[in-house]
Amino acid sequence: MSEITLVSKEGTKIQISSQFSNLSGFIHNILQDYQQNEDISLASVSFINLQMILEYAVHHNFQVPQPPRCPITSPNIADNVSDPWDAEFVNRLNEDQIIDLVTATNFLDMKSLMDLCLAKIACMFKYKDIETLRKEYGITEEFTAEIEEKLKSDFPWAMEAESND
Amino acid sequence: MDTIFTISFSVGLPKTSSTVCFNCHKKIQRSEIRVSKKKYDRQLYFHLPCYTPEHNLFILVSNLTIDLDENSGLIFENWLNSWNSHFLPPDPNISIAWNKTKSFEVPKCKRLRLLINVFEFLTYQDICCNLASVSKEFYEISWNNYLWGALFQRDFNKLCEGNECRKLYIDTFFNCCTRCGISSNKYIRCTLLKRIICKNCFESKSCELLDKNTIKRVYGINTKYLNLKYHIGNNGNRRLCYKFLVEAAVKERRGMIKNKVVQLLSDKYGSNHDMTKIVSSIDTNDMDQIRKTYYKITYHPKISNEIPYESYKMIYSAIRNGGLNFARLSKIYDLIKKDFP
Numbered sequence: 001m002s003e004i005t006l007v008s009k010e011g012t013k014i015q016i017s018s019q020f021s022n023l024s025g026f027i028h029n030i031l032q033d034y035q036q037n038e039d040i041s042l043a044s045v046s047f048i049n050l051q052m053i054l055e056y057a058v059h060h061n062f063q064v065p066q067p068p069r070c071p072i073t074s075p076n077i078a079d080n081v082s083d084p085w086d087a088e089f090v091n092r093l094n095e096d097q098i099i100d101l102v103t104a105t106n107f108l109d110m111k112s113l114m115d116l117c118l119a120k121i122a123c124m125f126k127y128k129d130i131e132t133l134r135k136e137y138g139i140t141e142e143f144t145a146e147i148e149e150k151l152k153s154d155f156p157w158a159m160e161a162e163s164n165d
Numbered sequence: 166m167d168t169i170f171t172i173s174f175s176v177g178l179p180k181t182s183s184t185v186c187f188n189c190h191k192k193i194q195r196s197e198i199r200v201s202k203k204k205y206d207r208q209l210y211f212h213l214p215c216y217t218p219e220h221n222l223f224i225l226v227s228n229l230t231i232d233l234d235e236n237s238g239l240i241f242e243n244w245l246n247s248w249n250s251h252f253l254p255p256d257p258n259i260s261i262a263w264n265k266t267k268s269f270e271v272p273k274c275k276r277l278r279l280l281i282n283v284f285e286f287l288t289y290q291d292i293c294c295n296l297a298s299v300s301k302e303f304y305e306i307s308w309n310n311y312l313w314g315a316l317f318q319r320d321f322n323k324l325c326e327g328n329e330c331r332k333l334y335i336d337t338f339f340n341c342c343t344r345c346g347i348s349s350n351k352y353i354r355c356t357l358l359k360r361i362i363c364k365n366c367f368e369s370k371s372c373e374l375l376d377k378n379t380i381k382r383v384y385g386i387n388t389k390y391l392n393l394k395y396h397i398g399n400n401g402n403r404r405l406c407y408k409f410l411v412e413a414a415v416k417e418r419r420g421m422i423k424n425k426v427v428q429l430l431s432d433k434y435g436s437n438h439d440m441t442k443i444v445s446s447i448d449t450n451d452m453d454q455i456r457k458t459y460y461k462i463t464y465h466p467k468i469s470n471e472i473p474y475e476s477y478k479m480i481y482s483a484i485r486n487g488g489l490n491f492a493r494l495s496k497i498y499d500l501i502k503k504d505f506p
Contacts, residue, residue, distance in 0.1 A: 130298045
């Protein structure tokens, strides 16, 4: 069996090598009882996401690439992945597209691409102070002075470690 | 601290028609399905279609008290399935409060898991010092047992069982040596790592401090590629870093460049080409031959003796130095043409 047919949420069919099962646990399981010329319906994956997923799979030659660095060490995703193409791929997506892609990869059980997207979101949080994060994500709820004090007393060890810089 | 919001209520057929729906203020007839829910110290009643659960969560049947006959049971089942179709069933390993959210536009159940998975890519400093104070939701996540269990496994390479992963993480963090993981009374608090190192490890060679120039001389790699943090030396001019950190960073960089070169060669010449095979077999852990002092470095013998190709020497050197640019790549391709006509 060399090719399989994936059907997106919108009903669009895409043919792809069955090697895609190396990257996706969902497809791997389906191929256990797959009959030729059968369509594989991906009810939770839109056509746009499916195209992106296939682009990623084809670039990596259907092999699982090196995972991103964990924990990440820099707010720049390019410093945390071994293949610069991965950084370019994920950098051209906006926040909502990344989250859609995470949901789609979760459905397809594609850990490698999911980790890449999660690492990208983590990069958005890295080395940012509280106020910047609140501003960027439109968080208006504020802690009262008492809660702020409690927060500081919850993690004194972390604060202490940080102040040793 | 870990709390979980669940949806629980009673559903049944009223014995009298004297109760009034809290939502539409009309009487609930005997034949109509009635939802009763206690709020504070008040008992509230609703028609089933008038009732909206207070949290956007999957409803577990085990949390409900159901007293219905067969027909009304089917109606209720349809209502329940319709509500639950919007949400993921809860993960039994995750317990967390569901707060109001204002940023990512994601359903709340998915959002929680998403954020926990994102936090797993961050350090404890990021989580505790910055993110915990951003919002109530992030604060709740910063106490999540599942998250700390994952961090514990990642940082200490051990499984954490039970409900006190956070406590265990802190205990291990404070009392165990960064290098050997053993708790010791004699230790040095290392400001660069913000962790402790036991005296035995501290006196070993791997904890030697190297400055930027030495790193360049020993490993032949530009320090800008390594993403390292440095101590400021006593005289204020030298930037110092522990040898084991440098070696880990060097290994990672070389591994990355090697993979990149192998990928490029496979794309250009195919994975069966001799040069692709030779480069794939390079061991990036063993690229430095260090003599008695760091000042006398020789290249790996493989370069000069075993494989005579000029192109190989250049590739080996590029991997060892952790740098690969377009000009160098063109030269490599030219040399491969000469070596493999």
